[in-house]
Amino acid sequence: MSSESALRPQPAPKGAAVVVVGGGVTGLSAAWWLAQAGVDVLVLEKGIVGWEASGRNGGGATHAVSPLFREEQRLWPMMDELLGYPTEYQPYRIRVALNESQLAQHRRMTQLAVSQGFETELLDPKALRELVPLVGDTVAGGIFCRYGGHANPQRTVQAYAWALQDRGGRIVQHAAVHDITLRNGRAVSVETSQGSFGCEALVLAAGPQTALLAGRLGVEVPIAPARAEMIVTEPVPVMRHGGVDGGGLYGRQTLRGNLAYGGGPHEWLEAQDLQPRRAATSPVMRSLARRMRDLFPKAAHVRVIRSWAGIVENTPDGRPILDRLKNPENVVIATMSSVGFGLSPASGRAIAQLAVDGRCNFADLRQLDLARFAGLAADWRERRGWVPWSPSGADNLMVES
Amino acid sequence: MPGASAAAQGRGIDPTSIAGKRFATRPHVPLVVVGAGPAGLAAALEAARLGIATLLVDENPVGAGLMGMDVPWHFGGRMDASVQNSGRLIERVAESRPDLAAAYELGIDVQLGVAAWGAFANGPTSASYARPIIGLADERRSWLQTFDCLIVAAGARDVPVAFPGWDKPGVMGARAFHALVSEYRAFSGRRLVVLGGGVVGIQAALAARRASLEVAGVIEVDAAPRAPAALLEQLRAEGVQLHLGQSVRALRGKAEVEGVVLADGAELSCDTVVVAVDVAPTIELLDVLGCACRYRAELGGYVPVVDEDGRTTRPEVFAAGDCAGVTDAALADPQRAAGAGRRAALAAAAVLGMLAPEQAASRIATLPPASRAAPADREGPRQRWLAAALAAGGDELVVCQCEDVRVRDLVGIRPPRYLKYAEAAFAGRNLHALAVDGPINQDQIKRLTRAGMGQCQGRRCRDQVQSLLAAHSNVSPGDIPLASYRAPVRPLPLGVLADRDEGPEMRDNWSAWFGIAAQWQPHWEKPSDDPAQILAPHYHLAEK
Numbered sequence A: 001m002s003s004e005s006a007l008r009p010q011p012a013p014k015g016a017a018v019v020v021v022g023g024g025v026t027g028l029s030a031a032w033w034l035a036q037a038g039v040d041v042l043v044l045e046k047g048i049v050g051w052e053a054s055g056r057n058g059g060g061a062t063h064a065v066s067p068l069f070r071e072e073q074r075l076w077p078m079m080d081e082l083l084g085y086p087t088e089y090q091p092y093r094i095r096v097a098l099n100e101s102q103l104a105q106h107r108r109m110t111q112l113a114v115s116q117g118f119e120t121e122l123l124d125p126k127a128l129r130e131l132v133p134l135v136g137d138t139v140a141g142g143i144f145c146r147y148g149g150h151a152n153p154q155r156t157v158q159a160y161a162w163a164l165q166d167r168g169g170r171i172v173q174h175a176a177v178h179d180i181t182l183r184n185g186r187a188v189s190v191e192t193s194q195g196s197f198g199c200e201a202l203v204l205a206a207g208p209q210t211a212l213l214a215g216r217l218g219v220e221v222p223i224a225p226a227r228a229e230m231i232v233t234e235p236v237p238v239m240r241h242g243g244v245d246g247g248g249l250y251g252r253q254t255l256r257g258n259l260a261y262g263g264g265p266h267e268w269l270e271a272q273d274l275q276p277r278r279a280a281t282s283p284v285m286r287s288l289a290r291r292m293r294d295l296f297p298k299a300a301h302v303r304v305i306r307s308w309a310g311i312v313e314n315t316p317d318g319r320p321i322l323d324r325l326k327n328p329e330n331v332v333i334a335t336m337s338s339v340g341f342g343l344s345p346a347s348g349r350a351i352a353q354l355a356v357d358g359r360c361n362f363a364d365l366r367q368l369d370l371a372r373f374a375g376l377a378a379d380w381r382e383r384r385g386w387v388p389w390s391p392s393g394a395d396n397l398m399v400e401s
Numbered sequence B: 001m002p003g004a005s006a007a008a009q010g011r012g013i014d015p016t017s018i019a020g021k022r023f024a025t026r027p028h029v030p031l032v033v034v035g036a037g038p039a040g041l042a043a044a045l046e047a048a049r050l051g052i053a054t055l056l057v058d059e060n061p062v063g064a065g066l067m068g069m070d071v072p073w074h075f076g077g078r079m080d081a082s083v084q085n086s087g088r089l090i091e092r093v094a095e096s097r098p099d100l101a102a103a104y105e106l107g108i109d110v111q112l113g114v115a116a117w118g119a120f121a122n123g124p125t126s127a128s129y130a131r132p133i134i135g136l137a138d139e140r141r142s143w144l145q146t147f148d149c150l151i152v153a154a155g156a157r158d159v160p161v162a163f164p165g166w167d168k169p170g171v172m173g174a175r176a177f178h179a180l181v182s183e184y185r186a187f188s189g190r191r192l193v194v195l196g197g198g199v200v201g202i203q204a205a206l207a208a209r210r211a212s213l214e215v216a217g218v219i220e221v222d223a224a225p226r227a228p229a230a231l232l233e234q235l236r237a238e239g240v241q242l243h244l245g246q247s248v249r250a251l252r253g254k255a256e257v258e259g260v261v262l263a264d265g266a267e268l269s270c271d272t273v274v275v276a277v278d279v280a281p282t283i284e285l286l287d288v289l290g291c292a293c294r295y296r297a298e299l300g301g302y303v304p305v306v307d308e309d310g311r312t313t314r315p316e317v318f319a320a321g322d323c324a325g326v327t328d329a330a331l332a333d334p335q336r337a338a339g340a341g342r343r344a345a346l347a348a349a350a351v352l353g354m355l356a357p358e359q360a361a362s363r364i365a366t367l368p369p370a371s372r373a374a375p376a377d378r379e380g381p382r383q384r385w386l387a388a389a390l391a392a393g394g395d396e397l398v399v400c401q402c403e404d405v406r407v408r409d410l411v412g413i414r415p416p417r418y419l420k421y422a423e424a425a426f427a428g429r430n431l432h433a434l435a436v437d438g439p440i441n442q443d444q445i446k447r448l449t450r451a452g453m454g455q456c457q458g459r460r461c462r463d464q465v466q467s468l469l470a471a472h473s474n475v476s477p478g479d480i481p482l483a484s485y486r487a488p489v490r491p492l493p494l495g496v497l498a499d500r501d502e503g504p505e506m507r508d509n510w511s512a513w514f515g516i517a518a519q520w521q522p523h524w525e526k527p528s529d530d531p532a533q534i535l536a537p538h539y540h541l542a543e544k
């Protein structure tokens, strides 16, 4: 935190009423909602919009556990029209069960949405095979969810970015915020690699770097970053519904026909600084391929053409922090705790309201406040093993049979 | 159990994370050499003579399935039926590389028909490898191999050059042509036109003549020949005509190539067009490993940052031969690549502790020095070919075959045609406008337009997309950051990539997403951090 000296020049005029730090889906959606409401808004992004987790995820938009679920479900079918650019959004999900116990698990999870008034339909193996011809002959069945969906991550990011520019909002890329200036208990400007930007209100939606920035305000945001990866195949004939997952995997078939899936072990990383780094993929991709082959035995010959990884942050309970701080009181903290793509239409709206009105009028965000972590032990990451791990000797290798 | 030590220190372990997972690997080898061309073979021989146990892999002969996808080179469907017989092809590849016999004799573990599809080592976003690992595969299965040192001698790849009709079968690349004609003896064409009057093009024409193929002509966009006089003399002696200041205006033929129409209207009939304007370094594995790469126009594009002995920015990884940079001198004389291979092997021997650093240095000093001749400009001719293609094909020219991306789609950053979108919204959207918001990045454009996203893994488009992005944002090609390579750098069937030896640590702790119990509890329930909950079965298949 740099406190202002009387001799320093006033904050540069190039700021905005609301400055959003972070051009991922969370920050861009918030900025788009603000621009829609006629607020003068500016997004600062250290790289390219959507360059981190927001452009590298599974595209899933089905989060029945979240207080933002209802709004997520209400908004997605309208997003292409609201934004004016295609997001590749497709409704519905199909949960494939390879055995009876998986079917029971899917039932339990989908019950969450059913209890909130959404519909599901049990699919027997024959009905499932008609919808998802790639599944095998021994599949136990599935559940068709008449809710949820998926979209294309980078396309969605770009749609937010362009829509926000179309409504008068601004985006400055390649501007890394490294400090925040306070005056009279308010954040008045952010300091970046491209100079200072003044603000009346500030939104920190910087993904894994949110902790670092909040730290400049003396506010501790407990998050741990981790790397997660996915693989994608060449295109196969397009199925009626692409949002098919199960067998320990999440993912989707793109409208082009590619099968993109993830799951399995993540890798915890050190707290993230502002250095750009490309997240690497790992031999875990072979375990992903194995599970894709088991989920889609009829696609065993289909070729994997690429993999990618992204870095996401998690809070200790895995739930987002969407909170307007008490001090400085013009700052909103927004981290989605590793599940933020699908919720972005709703999270952005909530953040915009927090920034302008101080409260969200369509969802109960009380469980998502920062105060719930007040008593957290300083070594919470170590206690949970949410820290980088290195094998000693050669103990993570075994000679294959 | 790896977890035990952490627990003993009073630290938790996250069972759904990478901690404690094991990867099944083949028995360790100190040195892996990728590529059994002149550089890789020389490196392996040098290492073996120093007593280093060496694994030498080469993806030749490439499987018929991959050839059909134009991977790793642009085969253009010009394989004959003999490519179905992989045993016979292996024999032919071995015959075409006499030094392989010496490698077998020295006890080098030579594996032909084995492709390196990935490489994994500790770096800025991964710390979980006990040793660096390379991913290998043949047609039937994939496996992992640990190593201490890696010498990448992956050679050169085709550089695509579009022209109207270049997506028809019968249009192929120079590297693929070399494989089919000189190594596999499995080329199905009879009469060809060669594009490119530089060393690459003339070598292709001469190879064709040696194989008793007809060469209808060599086409060069520049008004003056780009190849050394001696090569031009050989071409003349073969009676092959060099058409200077020409390019392809159109292709003749419906289903396949039947001929070309030149810019001046002249027509040449042929069944194959060999695009031999240039070749470029094959840096896939090096980029995947995180070795720094820089654009060097005079070395054929992005190349690894290396010193004279081929050391990359990773201490255990070396690059030798064409994959470290393509020059006319090296293309004309394989001994240069061999020298680079030997230098890399000696430097690697020092890393492996098989030679003292001074010993390695003094042996390297006895080798002929790396060439210091100023290399020729490789970017200019490529740009002029592209300009000619744009003049002939205009906005409708296909730049990415897999995803059917035209010039206008790329320049206009248009979504693929199967998406519905409002054309009006895109009216002001194009590369120029996007460049106002910051430098153009090829990976970003790939995700928006799909150019380079297809099953050939961008092989038939990456260079010309890079050039077009540069031209439309008023920068030079080297200002466009390298479009990232990702494993698997060869398209592998799910059933081949699949880990058949997965350990119980992986299986029993598999979770679709982080195994954080409260994350999958409904928001109206108080978050639980009960560790027993975390591995409760339904979290393994957690919905996202």
Ligand SMILES: Cc1cc2nc3c(=O)[nH]c(=O)nc-3n(C[C@H](O)[C@H](O)[C@H](O)COP(=O)(O)OP(=O)(O)OC[C@H]3O[C@@H](n4cnc5c(N)ncnc54)[C@H](O)[C@@H]3O)c2cc1C
Residues within 6 Å of the ligand: A021, A022, A023, A024, A025, A026, A027, A028, A044, A045, A046, A047, A048, A049, A050, A051, A052, A053, A054, A055, A056, A057, A058, A059, A060, A061, A175, A176, A177, A178, A205, A206, A207, A208, A209, A210, A213, A228, A229, A230, A250, A262, A274, A309, A310, A311, A312, A334, A335, A336, A337, A338, A339, A340, A341, A342, A343, B544
């Ligand atoms: C492999 C994978 C699969 C996933 N699958 C799904 C899924 O199916 N469904 C789902 O809902 N979610 C999924 N997620 C999670 C989802 O991608 C993220 O939760 C979401 O993208 C977070 O968006 P964000 O905008 O909050 O953060 P980010 O995308 O991390 O964006 C933060 C931005 O802030 C910028 N920034 C950081 N620091 C600074 C600074 N100091 N100055 C300026 N800019 C800064 C960064 O460059 C970045 O662009 C997945 C994630 C991964 C990695």
